[in-house]
Structure formats: C-alpha cells, structure tokens
Amino acid sequence: xxxxxxxxxxxxxxxxxxxxxxxxxxxxxxxxxxxxxxxxxxxxxxxxxxxxxxxxxxxxxxxxxxxxxxxxxxxxxxxxxxxxxxxxxxxxxxxxxxxxxxxxxxxxxxxxxxxxxxxxxxxxxxxxxxxxxxxxxxxxxxxxxxxxxxxxxxxxxxxxxxxxxxxxxxxxxxxxxxxxxxxxxxxxxxxxxxxxxxxxxxxxxxxxxxxxxxxxxxxxxxxxxxxxxxxxxxxxxxxxxxxxxxxxxxxxxxxxxxxxxxxxxxxxxxxxxxxxxxxxxx
Amino acid sequence: xxxxxxxxxxxxxxxxxxxxxxxxxxxxxxxxxxxxxxxxxxxxxxxxxxxxxxxxxxxxxxxxxxxxxxxxxxxxxxxxxxxxxxxxxxxxxxxxxxxxxxxxxxxxxxxxxxxxxxxxxxxxxxxxxxxxxxxxxxxxxxxxxxxxxxxxxxxxxxxxxxxxxxxxxxxxxxxxxxxxxxxxxxxxxxxxxxxxxxxxxxxxxxxxxxxxxxxxxxxxxxxxxxxxxxxxxxxxxxxxxxxxxxxxxxxxxxxxxxxxxxxxxxxxxxxxxxxxxxxxxxxxxxxxxxxxxxxxxxxxxxxxxxxxxxxxxxxxxx
Numbered sequence: 001x002x003x004x005x006x007x008x009x010x011x012x013x014x015x016x017x018x019x020x021x022x023x024x025x026x027x028x029x030x031x032x033x034x035x036x037x038x039x040x041x042x043x044x045x046x047x048x049x050x051x052x053x054x055x056x057x058x059x060x061x062x063x064x065x066x067x068x069x070x071x072x073x074x075x076x077x078x079x080x081x082x083x084x085x086x087x088x089x090x091x092x093x094x095x096x097x098x099x100x101x102x103x104x105x106x107x108x109x110x111x112x113x114x115x116x117x118x119x120x121x122x123x124x125x126x127x128x129x130x131x132x133x134x135x136x137x138x139x140x141x142x143x144x145x146x147x148x149x150x151x152x153x154x155x156x157x158x159x160x161x162x163x164x165x166x167x168x169x170x171x172x173x174x175x176x177x178x179x180x181x182x183x184x185x186x187x188x189x190x191x192x193x194x195x196x197x198x199x200x201x202x203x204x205x206x207x208x209x210x211x212x213x214x215x216x217x218x219x220x221x222x223x224x225x226x227x228x229x230x231x232x233x234x235x236x237x238x239x240x241x242x243x244x245x246x247x248x249x250x251x252x253x254x255x256x257x258x259x260x261x262x263x264x265x266x267x268x269x270x271x272x273x274x275x276x277x278x279x280x281x282x
Numbered sequence: 283x284x285x286x287x288x289x290x291x292x293x294x295x296x297x298x299x300x301x302x303x304x305x306x307x308x309x310x311x312x313x314x315x316x317x318x319x320x321x322x323x324x325x326x327x328x329x330x331x332x333x334x335x336x337x338x339x340x341x342x343x344x345x346x347x348x349x350x351x352x353x354x355x356x357x358x359x360x361x362x363x364x365x366x367x368x369x370x371x372x373x374x375x376x377x378x379x380x381x382x383x384x385x386x387x388x389x390x391x392x393x394x395x396x397x398x399x400x401x402x403x404x405x406x407x408x409x410x411x412x413x414x415x416x417x418x419x420x421x422x423x424x425x426x427x428x429x430x431x432x433x434x435x436x437x438x439x440x441x442x443x444x445x446x447x448x449x450x451x452x453x454x455x456x457x458x459x460x461x462x463x464x465x466x467x468x469x470x471x472x473x474x475x476x477x478x479x480x481x482x483x484x485x486x487x488x489x490x491x492x493x494x495x496x497x498x499x500x501x502x503x504x505x506x507x508x509x510x511x512x513x514x515x516x517x518x519x520x521x522x523x524x525x526x527x528x529x530x531x532x533x534x535x536x537x538x539x540x541x542x543x544x545x546x547x548x549x550x551x552x553x554x555x556x557x558x559x560x561x562x563x564x565x566x567x568x569x570x571x572x573x574x575x576x577x578x579x580x581x582x583x584x585x586x587x588x589x590x591x592x593x594x595x596x597x598x599x600x
Contacts, residue, residue: 057488058465137357141366142321142350223357224350234324234351236461239480240553 060242069246078231078250085227085254088144088216092151093208100156101201104163105189108197114164125161129154129215133222147219147227154215155208162204166197199273202266209262213255228254315346316522320509321358321367324351324552326404326479327394327507328371329544330567332551334533343529345522351551359385362512369526373507374576375434375583381598382589386513388600390523391530393507394565395572396497404563405478405506407439407494408485410467415474418494419448424473427458427466434506435476437582438496445499450586464488480554483561500582501575508571516600527600531569538567571599 042062049056060068072078107114129150136146170193178188220229228247235243322328331349334340340347350367359380361367371393380387397403407426409415415424421443428435440450458466463475464484476496477485486492497504509530516523537544545559554562576595583589 055465055468058468134360137360137366138364141361141364142357234551235553236459237324238553238555239461239464239484239558240555243553 058241060245065242065245065249068242069249072243072246072250081226081228081231082250082254084144084225085213085216085220085229088147088151088219088225088227089209089212089258091144092148092216093155093205093212095148096152096155096208096212097159097205099152100159100163100204104160105167105193105197108164108167108193109189121157121160125157127153130218130222133219136219137223142224144225146223147216147225150215150219151212155212158208158211159201159204162200162207163197166200167193169200170196199270199275202270206259206262206266209258210255213251213258217251315341315344317346317348318368318522318526319348319350319366321361321370322349322351323358323371326548326552326554326562327565329547329564330533330537331371331509331530333537333540333543333547334529336547336550337533337536339532339536340526340529343525343532345526345529347529349551359387362387362510365512365515368515369509369511371507371509373434374505374571374579375437375588377508377510377598378576378580378583378593378595379432379589382593387510387598388513388516389508389510389571389598390527390600391509391534392505392568392571393509394505395568396495396502396504396506397563397566398498398502398504400495400498401492402563403495403497404565405476405482405495405497406492407442407474407476407496408467408482408490408492409474410470411489411491413473413491415493417446418442418496418499419446420493421474422448422452423454425454425456427456427463427472427475429458429460429476431455431457432588434579435496437579437586437588438500438504439476439494440586441582442494442496442499446494479562479564480552480558482563483558487558487561501572501578503572504575504579505571506565511600523600534567534569573599 045059045062048054049059049061107117132150132153133146136149140146140149174192174196175188178192183191216227217229217232219225220227220231221233222229224230224233228251232244232247232251235247320331322331328349328351331347335347335349350361358367358370358372359376362370363385369390373393377387377389394404407418407421415421418439421439426436426439428439436455439455440453443450443453456472458472458475460477460481463472463477463481466472467475467485467490468488474493475485497506511523511526541564544564545562548554548559548562549556573595576598580589580593580595584592
C-alpha cells in the first residue's frame with residue numbers, strides 16, 4: 001500500500017508547509033530502500049545454496065535459518081542469552097562512557113598534563129581489546145566481568161579521544177565572553193564546553209555502541225562468558241550449522257536495533273545542533 | 283603524570299573492586315553441599331560429569347558441582363590456575379606440557395579413553411572419498427588439518443604415520459577448528475583432517491574415507507583426556523578432593539554402564555543433531571588413567587620435540 005500512495009501522486013495531504021515537494025518521497029523511500037536491500041540479500045542467500053553454488057550443509061538457505069531462529073526465539077534460553085549480551089553491552093558502554101567523560105573533561109581542562117599523557121594514550125589506544133583475552137580470563141574467569149574488561153577497554157578510547165577533541169574545539173571567543181560575564185568554572189563547563197563537546201561525544205558513543213556489541217559477542221565466543229556468543233560457540237562445536245547462522249542473524253538484528261536506538265538518541269540530544277537541524281529543514 | 287595509567291585502568295579498577303571475591307567464590311557452603319565449579323568443553327567426552335550431576339552422584343559426596351562449559355579449552359587451564367575453576371577437563375598432552383612449563387596441575391581421574399578399535403574410534407584421520415591416500419604412510423607430503431598444533435592431534439597422527447611405515451616429518455600440519463573440517467574436506471581445500479566426534483560422524487556420513495585411528499595406533503588403551511585440579515588447592519582441602527575424585531570415578535563408571543543415558547544427556551548441553559547423536563561413537567570411560575599409555579604419549583612428545591626432556595609423570599597423577 002505504500003507503493004500505491006507514492007505512485008499515485010495524490011494531493012499529499014500530510015505534507016506540512018515547511019517541507020516542499022521532495023522530502024515526502026524521500027522520507028517514505030528510505031526505509032523502503034532499506035527493506036528492499038535486506039530482501040535482496042535474503043534472496044541471494046536463499047539462492048546460493050539452493051542453486052548448489054555452496055553446499056546447503058555448510059550454508060543453509062535463508063528460509064531454513066530464519067525458521068530455526070523462529071523456533072529458537074520461543075525458548076527462554078535464547079532470551080536469557082540476549083539479555084546477557086545486552087547486559088555486557090550496556091554496562092560496558094556505561095562504564096567506558098563515565099570514565100571517558102570524567103577523564104576527558106578533567107584532562108581537557110589541563111593542557112599541560114594532557115600533553116604528558118598524549119604519547120601514552122597513543123601507545124595504549126591501538127592495542128586490540130581481544131589481545132586482553134588471556135588477561136581477562138586470568139583475572140575474571142568466564143563470567144560477565146571478562147566481557148566488561150574487553151568492552152570497556154575498546155570503548156573507552158573511542159569516547160575519550162572524541163571528548164578530548166570536543167573540549168579542544170571550544171571557541172576561545174565564547175570562552176572569553178563567558179569569563180567576561182563572570183561565569184565560574186563549572187558554569188563555563190556547563191554552558192560553553194559541554195555544548196561544544198556534545199556532538200563529538202555523541203559520535204564517540206555511536207562508534208562505541210557498535211564496537212561494544214562486537215566485543216561483547218567476541219568475549220562470549222572466545223572466553224565462553226554467558227550470552228549469544230557462547231551459544232554460537234556451543235552450536236559450532238556441535239556441528240549445528242543452522243543454529244550458528246540463526247544466532248548470527250540474531251546478532252545482526254541486535255546491531256541494527258542498537259544502531260537505530262543510538263541514532264534516535266543522537267537526534268534528540270543534538271536537536272539544537274546544525275547537523276541535525278540542517279537535515280530536518282533542508 | 284600517572285594519569286595515563288589511571289586512564290587505562292579506570293574502567294578495569296571499577297570492576298576489580300567487585301572482583302575480589304573471585305578466588306574463594308566457588309567453595310561457599312550451600313545447604314550442606316560444597317559448591318565446586320568445573321571448567322569443561324561442550325563436547326561428547328564430558329557427558330559423564332553431566333550425567334553424574336543429573337544422577338545426584340556429586341550431591342551424594344557432598345558436592346554441588348557447577349559445570350561451566352566455556353567455548354574452547356583455552357580458558358580452562360588459566361581458570362583452574364587462577365582459582366576460578368576448582369577442576370577442569372583437558373587432554374593429557376596439554377596437561378603434560380602445562381606441567382613441564384611449571385604449572386602445578388594434577389589429575390583427579392581419567393576423562394575419556396579410546397575405544398581401541400581400528401576404524402571405529404571417536405576420532406580418526408579422514409580423506410576425501412576420491413583421495414589417492416590409502417594409508418597413513420601416504421600422508422607424506424600431504425597437509426593434515428588438526429585443531430591445535432603441537433598437541434594431542436599431531437602427536438598421535440605422526441605416530442599413525444610412523445606405524446604405517448611413513449616419515450612423520452614429511453607430513454604438514456595446519457590448524458583448523460573442528461567445525462570447519464567437514465567443509466574443508468568436502469571442498470578439497472585440505473588433503474586430510476583429524477576429527478573427533480561429533481564431526482567424525484558428520485564426516486563419515488558424508489561418505490569420506492577413514493584411513494587411520496590415530497588414538498588406537500598410539501596405544502590401544504590410550505587415556506586421551508583427564509579431569510585435573512591445581513595442586514595447591516588440592517593440598518588445602520584433601521578430603522574434599524577425595525570426595526570429588528570418588529564422585530568423578532562413580533560418574534565415569536555410571537556413564538560406562540549406561541551409554542543410552544550418555545546419549546540423552548548430550549542433548550542437554552550441546553546442540554548436536556539427534557540423528558548424529560544416535561550415530562556417535564562414544565569414548566570409553568574407565569575411571570583410572572592408563573599410565574602405560576600416558577608414558578607412550580610422553581615418549582612421543584619428547585621424540586617430536588613438544589617437550590625437551592622426559593617428564594616426571596608421577597608428579598602429574600594425584
């Protein structure tokens with residue numbers, strides 16, 4: 001029915017005065033295009049094993065996998081695993097966020113100390129989180145804390161660096177103006193530094209949200225801490241190929257949901273910012 | 283100036299604050315039972331402990347056994363050393379290597395033993411149906427996939443080659459996870475694979491050829507894996523570990539006597555397809571480690587250079 005409403009260029013009743021011609025169609029088209037993309041991918045996935053390009057035993061057709069996922073979604077074990085994965089994701093992201101914001105704002109305000117730490121940060125930042133797996137296992141065994149160590153380490157740098165850039169981007173004129181008006185240190189952070197940093201911070205959070213999910217799953221997959229990743233590992237070591245793909249699809253879906261959530265959050269938090277406002281009015 | 287370090291550890295420190303209980307977390311009293319945690323792999327071989335828990339054998343010995351089936355075995359030895367696990371399950375080559383590296387591990391009981399029958403073991407060497415390879419001796423110059431280099435796989439496969447009159451040094455080994463082996467074999471990406479259940483059954487079912495039973499070639503009574511613990515932990519509470527060992531031995535005997543129950547308990551902790559479970563070759567589950575077979579294994583490890591010198595196996599057994 002969406003197709004007919006776009007085709008028959010009818011009066012366009014809902015179009016408000018401020019959005020001229022184009023946006024109405026673009027607004028409808030975008031999610032539609034996304035859906036078409038997914039359908040095309042599923043179609044290709046269905047065809048490849050059916051046509052015998054790849055053996056169906058190692059890549060079961062999409063319909064079989066989705067059916068397996070459907071069956072699995074009715075079991076409480078699946079939702080426990082999803083919950084565990086999201087717990088590792090959310091907690092890890094929250095810890096990384098808090099630590100990065102506190103340290104970022106503190107060090108951002110102290111340029112001399114920041115200069116001292118630069119080289120160390122550059123040394124630690126590129127260390128891949130997965131390289132910490134042996135350490136995580138030794139410290140925390142196979143429970144949630146191992147997952148958190150990996151997630152926090154990876155996400156901290158992403159957000160921290162963005163905060164530093166944001167703090168450094170404060171307009172000196174605005175800063176001086178705020179000083180002239182007698183704003184105290186905290187007030188300046190609240191009314192000058194914070195709004196400047198926020199877009200950077202949100203970029204960091206958006207990147208970190210995706211990375212946190214990847215590492216949450218990786219930790220479960222490799223270390224065996226509870227969650228979808230461990231379910232994948234068990235299915236793998238059981239030779240249950242359909243279950244493996246079903247869980248991978250579930251992970252992908254989780255990623256999409258998280259991404260949509262973060263984008264909604266970004267739009268709300270930055271609704272005053274030109275990057276968001278611009279898109280809405282263009 | 284220490285800020286950078288603080289930055290690194292900030293997140294970790296927050297967590298560490300809550301982590302202090304990790305060491306002793308596993309032995310709190312719970313309704314008169316002592317809670318112990320075992321690090322196991324979700325594979326067929328550990329069915330006896332799952333069965334033992336299900337049958338209340340551990341409870342009879344005053345133990346509430348929690349089974350942590352992490353993914354690979356990678357987390358088990360560190361977990362046992364750090365005290366996260368009270369006991370673990372591992373193959374004997376890994377245990378001998380760990381012991382040689384100075385990790386204080388001791389075995390509690392046997393884990394899984396070869397069936398001892400050529401062509402009908404729970405693991406073997408497989409080649410594609412149309413492969414020119416007829417026996418293990420023909421593996422000279424071929425590439426064989428194994429799950430872990432310098433471990434029980436290549437050590438025993440080399441012995442198969444040696445027994446068949448081939449030169450084990452001429453065999454190339456490649457690391458590949460078990461789950462990827464059936465596809466690699468079918469698509470001809472690899473000359474041969476060494477696989478264990480359930481993948482041995484999956485490979486057999488797709489019509490590939492089995493050319494050697496490497497465990498049987500090594501020793502007809504080969505103890506493949508064992509349950510183990512950390513020596514200091516055992517010394518701390520010998521009575522508890524006596525009870526644990528007794529419960530393990532009883533569970534193994536129960537599993538040995540009730541293969542049907544073994545097959546049904548496998549469905550509770552793996553996702554192996556029902557049709558495969560019915561076809562599976564189960565290992566044997568004698569309670570005692572065959573020390574003679576472990577000696578053979580250790581000699582091979584020295585010969586192949588996995589370890590430098592003859593290990594003192596007496597210290598390995600509790």
